[in-house]
Amino acid sequence: MATKETTHRSDTDPSHEDDGAVVFDELVRGGDVRSEPLWRIRLRLFRRSFAKNWGLYRESKMGIVGLVIIAFFGVMAVAHPILLSTVWDPVVYDPVSGYDAVVNEFTIVEDGAVVDELSEIELTQARFDLNPMVSVGDVVRIPVQPAPPSFEGENVHVLGTDPQGRDIFSQLLYGARAAFLLGFVAAFTTVFIATTVGSVAAYYGGRIDGFLMRTADLILLMPLLPLLIVMSAVVQINMVMLGIMIGVLLGFGGDAIVLKSQALSIKVKAYIDAARVAGGGDRHIIFRHIVPNVVPLSLLYMMFGVTTAIALEATLSFLGLLNIQMSWGIMINKASTEGYLLSGTSYWWLLFPAGLAVSFLAFGFFVVGRGMDEVINPRLRAR
């Protein structure tokens, strides 16, 4: 078992060196260099390495599960505006300003004999609230909020409504959109900052390296959540700003340190020297030669960055510290401020859809990150 793993170490290297060799062979064999534009060669190289890495990635079952989860939430995010403009009436189904007074039927029972809170009401309370003439056994219609899931009637609420009469399912779909927006902003900021800082520090070395890496150490020292809580008290944070903040803090911290060591190993490759001899300036070498080779590794950290960003946003929204209209965290925050925090399973649609959505989307991105890790790091692979 263990001996098999040792063989993996030498045989697969995810760099594109052998692809380059294939292209070189083709060129030597008489392929016309000038007739083929550079972008097509690049595209072919990219396709080839993609096919190889995809083959490796496909072996990890968890990675595929992660992609399916992300795709599922992606469909949810895309479905929301479409549903809102076709099937759903915005007055009722808008995630923030919608309202629907769901009317439910309640049976009146003796005082203290209530078994199911959602379909029975005490006699005294019914007389006090509704009509002093009602008696035990009558069926009354009362508007309720939060309403349980209903599939009949004028407006269908698949997951019920929240304490303010808004449709939970619509909020859930909208939350998926918000989470993807945040995730992408955070991920791209992370990759941009981390690759730039890592490459610059590795390329120049010396004082610039020292300064950037000490800053990275300092950022690594700061606990993320308390820092963001303080920031939320100083400025009004919206979704895009939060994404950029998380991206900067993640990208300039640990990720920059990891990518710097990767960039260092690229800096000593022969093609960097070749580029320099050919007259390439510093900026050209960093952005055309080092950064493109660091980016594949940074994609891995991008995935973990998305996981962190989604969890942090939901946590800050849960604490009510963000200036945003609706997200999964806000849904749980609403449930808690309206006093349904410990309602558990009797008001399950308030807590469980949003909580599980945050958990599963973060799970999906994390698992994809692990799958990519297995592509990059051969020793982690199953066989």
Next chain:
Amino acid sequence: MFRFLGRRLLQMGFLFIIFLTIVWFLLQLMPGDITDTLIGDPSIPLSTRLELGERLGLNQPLYLQYWTYITNFFKGEMGVSFSRYPQDVSTILWEAIPRTLVLVLTATLLAYWMGFKSGKLIAWGRGGKTEQGFIVGGIFLQTVFYPWFAIVMLWTFGFFFGWFPIGRFIDVGLWQGSGLDATSVFVQLVFSSFIAVMVYAGARWFIKRTAGRLITQQRLERVAAAIVLIGLVAYWYFNPARTYVADIVWHTVLPVLTLGLVTFGAVMLITRTSMLETLGEDYILTARAKGLPKQAIRDRHAARNALLPVVTSFILAMGTVIGGAIITEQIFSWPGMGLLFLQGIIVSDIPLVTGALAITGVLTLFAHLVVDVVYTFLDPRIRIS
């Protein structure tokens, strides 16, 4: 060793001052101060507000305020809390620090201990349904939306089963009229547990030196752990404050369990990865070829080397643990530093928030130092001579 420590301490001091400076100036950007909070009360005239601002030194230039704060901080004074007016920040924090420390330390140590053990085992018995189950569970624990998870835990065990109290640190009704101070009883409890842990560590060290075979060694260690545990329980059982101590422990279990479970998932996954890498090394093959017992290969050859990345991960996990502690304290109404910090942020109590963050910084740096020292002991290659 001492030169290394000295240099580290110097570096830490420097880093801490930078950290404190950033935190201080960041918090000065927070809109409003104590006098703005009083505007809401129309019975307080403007002159009183101005006078209060002057008395607290809020009208001084910023750099003077900063200098006063820094110099006072190193004298151990962190100013007066705005929201709990006459109380000192240091007094408030001093009461909260042990509670947070116990919550975080117990959860982290338990999680690392259990996580390392189970990670080791699932890496060893690779490729089975159990492993898959543990991995999925571990990833779920690591990525679960923590506040929601804590709510579900609190509801399940506190409300549905009713095994544990719903939040808070003590049952106030029980303590009323007992004449005991919860904080001092708690500190005694922590101190006795600390001594027990120290005794156990000493016994382990002694066993490791004297006992020869691994199997006997592990058995002896288990016996030592049992003796220490029985001794600790017996000490508190015959103590007059035993019901009160039991009350504190009973309140502690659920928050520690919740925070610990989440950390456990991460530690287990890291240990598994690191163990798999170690199992691929040539010296493991050598050990197998020599015909050593499997347990010895696993525990002595592989696990000891797999421990290094796990210890390193502790530094990175620290930020998560601190964040987790804030959420845990918020949901379980656990009166520690995280709760103080959150309440301070909401009412703009700048001195309290600065103090809480500064203490967090000190503790984080200290944990870094401990990890560094442990690391040098674990890895002879980087041992400082």
